[in-house]
Amino acid sequence: MLTLLKSWVRPDAFQAVLTERSGRWYNACLRITRDADLAADAVQDALLKAWDRRDDFRGEAALDSWIHRIALNAAIDLTRRRKTRAEDELDDDSFEAAPTTSPESEYAQEALGRDLGVALQRLSNMERQVFLLKHIEGWRLDEIAESLQTTINGVKHALFRAVRKLRVELHVWRGES
């Protein structure tokens, strides 16, 4: 524990936190984007942004949490930009099936499809992102609204819709009436 705390103040904190915590960032971004390449790009963007802004980091949150948040925002932004580019041609369903080309993404894509393949797939992008940011990441409603460029009421309604859909899905899984 002491080693962990001491390492915090060393100049190589970025390298250390990358080694230790990048898996968490990557998985969080993967859930948001549902695309291994976008998730990898989001983490890289976050690392570089955090590095550039490291003088602004005042230690009020853990470095890990700070980068985690930047990565999630990058993931949301990348997802939005890709959807904007593709929206004339693709709806949500075909967006989810967009091909990925890098070999390293195939395993992650397959694993993501396996793990995320049931209830959350029934949600729209907005509903899924709101649910993940609130229930898993613990963001405040106003933070989600700002990041997703919507209103707090919009976030609440998306959250409630997501919850209702997830409850229905879980009823089906478990054979409940």
Next chain:
Amino acid sequence: MISDDDLLLYYYRDGHDAAERARIGAALAEQPELARRLHGLVARLDAAAAMPEVPVPAQVQQRWQAALERAASERRVEPARRPTFAQPRWQAFAAAAAVAVIALVFGIQKPMTPKPVPTPETGAAATNTSAYENGLKWHLASTERRLASLNEATPEERARLVEAIISQNRIYALAAERAGEPQLARVLRAFTPVLESVADGRGQTAGSVEQLSFELRVMQARLKADAAAPSHTL
């Protein structure tokens, strides 16, 4: 009648004003059925959100490392400054409580998670377990640091910091449940009201922490006894 939507916002500690929050809190205290409904709802959502971690592909990890090294080579890293300050009594007490929780949680963790011999079949599971344990260590270390830094915070900042700790606690409690460690999840969740009282500056912090510590020690003793049993000595 309290809707599921309102129950959920209550659980998230977000989206309600103080009066509404108090009304729902009082109703939950008076109506066990309502509390069961909330717990059932949260359990269903936790199940829906349960997603095992995917390992980062090696090439991706190398790409990040290279990008960071390139950026670092452009500008020299300056060492971070450690703030120095005197801690008031309640701060020192909160930090000590965090240390106690960390020590006790790790005391709980060890007997609960005997290490299996790695095999190809268990490799992925071991990676996930390792990531989870590492994450927990980081979270607890981070919690300790945040508590120590509360001294310099304004009441608003303090509330925000504590809120962040509570949110993270909830995430790790969820991870603990997924890892089959409901006791650890409960310990993490039990820390929440203590943190809330620290944030509010209420006078019962010491008693709450003592109660929590006592409960942790009882649990630790119970788990140690379990660990000594043949089924836990693999």
